[in-house]
Amino acid sequence: MMTLILLLAVWLGLWAVNARLARGRSRAARGAVPLIFGVTLLALWELAVRLYDIPGAILPPPSAILVRFGTDAGLLAQDFAQTGLRGAFLGWLIGCGAAVVTAIAIDRSPFLQKGLLPVGSFIAALPIVGTAPIMVMWFGFDWQSKAAVVVVMVFFPVLVNMVAGLKASEPMQRDLMATWSASYWQTLWKLRLPAAMPFLFNGLKIATTLALIGAIVAEFFGSPTVGMGFRINASIGQLALDMIWAEIAVAALAGSAFYGAVALIEKRVTFWHPSQRT
Numbered sequence: 077m078m079t080l081i082l083l084l085a086v087w088l089g090l091w092a093v094n095a096r097l098a099r100g101r102s103r104a105a106r107g108a109v110p111l112i113f114g115v116t117l118l119a120l121w122e123l124a125v126r127l128y129d130i131p132g133a134i135l136p137p138p139s140a141i142l143v144r145f146g147t148d149a150g151l152l153a154q155d156f157a158q159t160g161l162r163g164a165f166l167g168w169l170i171g172c173g174a175a176v177v178t179a180i181a182i183d184r185s186p187f188l189q190k191g192l193l194p195v196g197s198f199i200a201a202l203p204i205v206g207t208a209p210i211m212v213m214w215f216g217f218d219w220q221s222k223a224a225v226v227v228v229m230v231f232f233p234v235l236v237n238m239v240a241g242l243k244a245s246e247p248m249q250r251d252l253m254a255t256w257s258a259s260y261w262q263t264l265w266k267l268r269l270p271a272a273m274p275f276l277f278n279g280l281k282i283a284t285t286l287a288l289i290g291a292i293v294a295e296f297f298g299s300p301t302v303g304m305g306f307r308i309n310a311s312i313g314q315l316a317l318d319m320i321w322a323e324i325a326v327a328a329l330a331g332s333a334f335y336g337a338v339a340l341i342e343k344r345v346t347f348w349h350p351s352q353r354t
Contacts, residue, residue, distance in 0.1 A: 159304040162219035163291035167226025179238035200232035212298040225294040230283035237279030241272025277342035
């Protein structure tokens with residue numbers, strides 16, 4: 077009973093601090109709110125494991141995961157370089173770039189619009205546990221097969237958003253460009269691509285969360301002896317849950333940083349859009 081009271085006291089105390097900071101309008105206050113909330117969850121996690129004597133093979137405390145970060149920092153960095161940078165990031169670049177080019181081609185051709193979009197939705201519906209082994213057989217066990225899985229996963233969300241964005245400009249605006257004798261490519265560059273940027277960045281942000289997931293899951297079906305998915309799979313057999321949670325933490329931090337970087341670029345590019353004025 078006392079343990080539960082202690083956990084509730086920690087939760088309510090930090091909740092009160094967070095609620096007070098949330099009322100502030102400064103950038104420091106807004107940044108402190110999620111930080112304190114995360115620290116609160118970690119503190120409750122640590123207290124619950126210590127007070128209830130939960131075995132580390134079931135749920136390791138955050139302190140044990142932090143120790144694993146210190147002892148195996150080099151290994152975690154190698155895994156992230158293999159999965160995050162080579163597999164996820166390169167696959168994200170290729171998939172998003174191909175989606176943008178395909179969207180422009182679809183915009184130019186009604187035939188492609190009727191033919192490619194249904195095919196794209198069909199590909200997006202394919203389960204990753206089915207496509208990943210095929211990509212491994214096609215492209216080998218190294219990062220290329222993981223990048224191929226990521227390309228398949230991110231292609232359709234970016235394609236759909238880009239196609240919708242190319243239609244976002246007003247007919248009157250397009251008619252005005254036509255009266256100035258602007259070509260299709262001039263209209264695309266000067267009018268339609270800027271209008272499509274909010275839609276495109278929505279797709280890019282969705283793709284950032286899918287890219288790392290796809291690369292990690294793909295490594296469960298074959299990879300060299302390095303990579304985040306490989307390490308998680310190997311650690312399951314060793315009951316090394318602290319290593320698994322360390323890899324999960326790296327993936328979460330990298331995914332959040334990736335999403336934040338894309339959101340920051342979006343803010344710079346689409347500063348004129350009403351969604352960026354708040």
